[in-house]
Amino acid sequence: xxxxxxxxxxxxxxxxxxxxxxxxxxxxxxxxxxxxxxxxxxxxxxxxxxxxxxxxxxxxxxxxxxxxxxxxxxxxxxxxxxxxxxxxxxxxxxxxxxxxxxxxxxxxxxxxxxxxxxxxxxxxxxxxxxxxxxxxxxxxxxxxxxxxxxxxxxxxxxxxxxxxxxxxxxxxxxxxxxxxxxxxxxxxxxxxxxxxxxxxxxxxxxxxxxxxxxxxxxxxxxxxxxxxxxxxxxxxxxxxxxxxxxxxxxxxxxxxxxxxxxxxxxxxxxxxxxxxxxxxxxxxxxxxxxxxxxxxxxxxxxxxxxxxxxxxxxxxxxxxxxxxxxxxxxxxxxxxxxxxxxxxxxxxxxxxxxxxxxxxxxxxxxxxxxxxxxxxxxxxxxxxxxxxxxxxxxxxxxxxxxxxxxxxxxxxxxxxxxxxxxxxxxxxxxxxxxxxxxxxxxxxxxxxxxxxxxxxxxxxxxxxxxxxxxxxxxxxxxxxxxxxxxxxxxxxxxxxxxxxxxxxxxxxxxxxxxxxxxxxxxxxxxxxxxxxxxxxxxxxxxxxxxxxxxxxxxxxxxxxxxxxxxxxxxxxxxxxxxxxxxxxxxxxxxxxxxxxxxxxxxxxxxxxxxxxxxxxxxxxxxxxxxxxxxxxxxxxxxxxxxxxxxxxxxxxxxxxxxxxxxxxxxxxx
Amino acid sequence: xxxxxxxxxxxxxxxxxxxxxxxxxxxxxxxxxxxxxxxxxxxxxxxxxxxxxxxxxxxxxxxxxxxxxxxxxxxxxxxxxxxxxxxxxxxxxxxxxxxxxxxxxxxxxxxxxxxxxxxxxxxxxxxxxxxxxxxxxxxxxxxxxxxxxxxxxxxxxxxxxxxxxxxxxxxxxxxxxxxxxxxxxxxxxxxxxxxxxxxxxxxxxxxxxxxxxxxxxxxxxxxxxxxxxxxxxxxxxxxxxxxxxxxxxxxxxxxxxxxxxxxxxxxxxxxxxxxxxxxxxxxxxxxxxxxxxxxxxxxxxxxxxxxxxxxxxxxxxx
Numbered sequence: 001x002x003x004x005x006x007x008x009x010x011x012x013x014x015x016x017x018x019x020x021x022x023x024x025x026x027x028x029x030x031x032x033x034x035x036x037x038x039x040x041x042x043x044x045x046x047x048x049x050x051x052x053x054x055x056x057x058x059x060x061x062x063x064x065x066x067x068x069x070x071x072x073x074x075x076x077x078x079x080x081x082x083x084x085x086x087x088x089x090x091x092x093x094x095x096x097x098x099x100x101x102x103x104x105x106x107x108x109x110x111x112x113x114x115x116x117x118x119x120x121x122x123x124x125x126x127x128x129x130x131x132x133x134x135x136x137x138x139x140x141x142x143x144x145x146x147x148x149x150x151x152x153x154x155x156x157x158x159x160x161x162x163x164x165x166x167x168x169x170x171x172x173x174x175x176x177x178x179x180x181x182x183x184x185x186x187x188x189x190x191x192x193x194x195x196x197x198x199x200x201x202x203x204x205x206x207x208x209x210x211x212x213x214x215x216x217x218x219x220x221x222x223x224x225x226x227x228x229x230x231x232x233x234x235x236x237x238x239x240x241x242x243x244x245x246x247x248x249x250x251x252x253x254x255x256x257x258x259x260x261x262x263x264x265x266x267x268x269x270x271x272x273x274x275x276x277x278x279x280x281x282x283x284x285x286x287x288x289x290x291x292x293x294x295x296x297x298x299x300x301x302x303x304x305x306x307x308x309x310x311x312x313x314x315x316x317x318x319x320x321x322x323x324x325x326x327x328x329x330x331x332x333x334x335x336x337x338x339x340x341x342x343x344x345x346x347x348x349x350x351x352x353x354x355x356x357x358x359x360x361x362x363x364x365x366x367x368x369x370x371x372x373x374x375x376x377x378x379x380x381x382x383x384x385x386x387x388x389x390x391x392x393x394x395x396x397x398x399x400x401x402x403x404x405x406x407x408x409x410x411x412x413x414x415x416x417x418x419x420x421x422x423x424x425x426x427x428x429x430x431x432x433x434x435x436x437x438x439x440x441x442x443x444x445x446x447x448x449x450x451x452x453x454x455x456x457x458x459x460x461x462x463x464x465x466x467x468x469x470x471x472x473x474x475x476x477x478x479x480x481x482x483x484x485x486x487x488x489x490x491x492x493x494x495x496x497x498x499x500x501x502x503x504x505x506x507x508x509x510x511x512x513x514x515x516x517x518x519x520x521x522x523x524x525x526x527x528x529x530x531x532x533x534x535x536x537x538x539x540x541x542x543x544x545x546x547x548x549x550x551x552x553x554x555x556x557x558x559x560x561x562x563x564x565x566x567x568x569x570x571x572x573x574x575x576x577x578x579x580x581x582x583x584x585x586x587x588x589x590x591x592x593x594x595x596x597x598x599x600x601x602x603x604x605x606x607x608x609x610x611x612x613x614x615x616x617x618x619x620x621x622x623x624x625x626x627x628x629x630x631x632x633x634x635x636x637x638x639x640x641x642x643x644x645x646x647x648x649x650x651x652x653x654x655x656x657x658x659x660x661x662x663x664x665x666x667x668x669x
Numbered sequence: 670x671x672x673x674x675x676x677x678x679x680x681x682x683x684x685x686x687x688x689x690x691x692x693x694x695x696x697x698x699x700x701x702x703x704x705x706x707x708x709x710x711x712x713x714x715x716x717x718x719x720x721x722x723x724x725x726x727x728x729x730x731x732x733x734x735x736x737x738x739x740x741x742x743x744x745x746x747x748x749x750x751x752x753x754x755x756x757x758x759x760x761x762x763x764x765x766x767x768x769x770x771x772x773x774x775x776x777x778x779x780x781x782x783x784x785x786x787x788x789x790x791x792x793x794x795x796x797x798x799x800x801x802x803x804x805x806x807x808x809x810x811x812x813x814x815x816x817x818x819x820x821x822x823x824x825x826x827x828x829x830x831x832x833x834x835x836x837x838x839x840x841x842x843x844x845x846x847x848x849x850x851x852x853x854x855x856x857x858x859x860x861x862x863x864x865x866x867x868x869x870x871x872x873x874x875x876x877x878x879x880x881x882x883x884x885x886x887x888x889x890x891x892x893x894x895x896x897x898x899x900x901x902x903x904x905x906x907x908x909x910x911x912x913x914x915x916x917x918x919x920x921x922x923x924x925x926x927x928x929x930x931x932x933x934x935x936x937x938x939x940x941x942x943x944x945x946x947x948x949x950x951x952x953x954x955x956x957x958x959x960x961x962x963x964x965x966x967x968x969x970x971x972x973x974x975x976x977x978x979x980x981x982x983x984x985x986x987x
Contacts, residue, residue: 374792375792377790398775398779410815411771426979436812440804440809443782444804447800451786455792456790456791531767531772535764536776543750547742547745551891556890558727559727561729561733563731565793571792576797577801582800582801585801586801
């Protein structure tokens, strides 16, 4: 009898085999089709098996031990509901990315730098989720990191890519080191690296606290938590767009899986103060992420910063779950946890969609800078419609999926007055306010992203000549847009799908939603709060069409085209609002403190013939206060140690002699 | 039979909202005009304006896209849906559980999202300036609104408006300072969201007031009619919201008889009249603010709402 777990491990092995084949195929045209076709098939299979394991009658958790790796440990795999849920997210994201790449991959200038690493990256992510011992987990994690690092460096001639690749490598290594130490602490002096043993062991308060900090750094840096996010907006956009989608949409989710696995599963009962850290970090991440996104004019970077914001929302939700769980409020904890996982799914879908859209624009115009786009809605109608769906979803507006999950988060926040601790009671409403601010800013950010890129008039010749994407990309985007709408209209089904996961980890789940009339959702009771996306959507769609129909029939149907009003001046593309000017009010209101934004205008006096200058200065405090000193210290140390390489032979010999004496002294004492 | 009656009342409610929204706008304008010692246009003028606009042809800017043409209808129906979810004369109508207060606010957010996009579609600086200021004001108003919701949920134990209204009209509420603070905060948010003085002026599109009117500058004919209608509905929505939460008296209970509905309707119209007069008095008594003073104004709302929540925590531990 073949179990789902066997099939999933076989899938990962198939991906690794594909990676090996892709090395051989290299540059040939067949290589891209074969690789992406293969990953597409495997990913669809992964998604289906995962859905079956999550929802079907298959027996989970299932265990599998392969006689590889460390002889006394082996390589252990385990498929439980949590792993199945994240595998479903991975499966959906990877199949979308592969399908998109079937068309998009043709634009790749050096396919031999992408093809072998793409399946390896997929395999790494799959294995992280399946791993059941620390050794396998770390190997898979590092595999995922390094494969994605290689993909970031696909355009390695680009100076920006080089910098992105370097910072990513440093951050990824530091993150893995932290995870390594965390698992070392968890395994204890006996070296019990199996997750079962870790789960069963009793960790002291000190070890638990240390593990928590280390995991927050290790998994948090991969997910993009402030202040460990600096690599993300550099690395995600540098990769080819289908890989950016995977890194933003799926890899950050694998990082969140790592956090959930350790904190919710392996560590067991935690004190309430843990949730304070997670809540504060999450709120800061959400706010700073979206503020940076609003200031950015590179479309892919906007998306990457928005990923940071969404990770913040997920962490706030997880923090709430921790707080409720520490207080024994299992229903509320289940609600917050379900909201977090729901948002994980949603974000992976709409962020992939948005990155594919950005990729389609990049392929059509060669531009990532919004200031040189515009008017694409006329030339790329399908891409623009799909991108619009993504924007509405990410802006958390009803009736799309982003709203459904954020609504659940807010419902969880509203339960916080029942918490026992005063600090939490006072903190959570403030976090809720920050989250509402982040949601509103995210709407502003995506009005800006869509409005500047797709609406208005073209700002460059390239934008004037753009054409719609190829059919693979289009079908991927339409499919993902449909998923966004579907998950927004039928959130009850998703919530019920997550129920077994929260049952396994929290010990409770939200009340079954599919039994509520008209498919509405009600987290606690219908008299308290309920939401029905389906009927709202139907009402708006029907009444809007009806209004349009009646007005066209009864009142007037004529329309005439005329020039736009520009106060008597000709309307030229350069006079449009730009991305920078759109962000100006928000920069002034929020950025003047948080980003220390300063505007400098250098205006010539009347009659003077020199041009005027306008400059905006932004400061990234995280980089300037945290990373720049570290960087300086390392450079200082390296410069000084460098002298050791230019000594004479006598000096080296005397150094060796001194060392010998010191060691002998140490022995003697 | 009861269900059929419920649906009938629901349909009546939907129609009522549509019918009286322009009336409220006309009424506020009339009162304002009288306060300024002008004669003012007749109260029914907004209906005539709408009818006139609907009959006129649409003049589209040269590069207006499909989004520009679809948006007015979307905004209209989203705002109508949101307005219809707020209890007016009767609580607990058959479709009132479609969305709670958070979802209603978010629905308005959807409408704003599309309106801001439509403003940017033509590619003139007017649309851009209006859109960018509108989203800034929204970014300030939404956190305040959420904290207000938080305060209400803390007091009433729900975000479902029918439940909140039922609780507020019971004797359990008593007089609370937090409620007063939430009320002031909600009024400030409502003024900002509706683009009334001192945040924006709905009657002009001079440079000083370039928010909402700048965004819709390119709209004409039936499209403009839909947008004007949506603004009227939004004003009605916030009036009904303040009415149903803070002065819920007269609201007919679910399944009440015709008599209760009649009383509810009379009470609702009375509340609207009082609200309209107060709004007009407020608007005539205050001057328009600079755009960058608005953050202070809305920041006050946020602080008041937060203070209300904190006070509630303190008083709950008696």
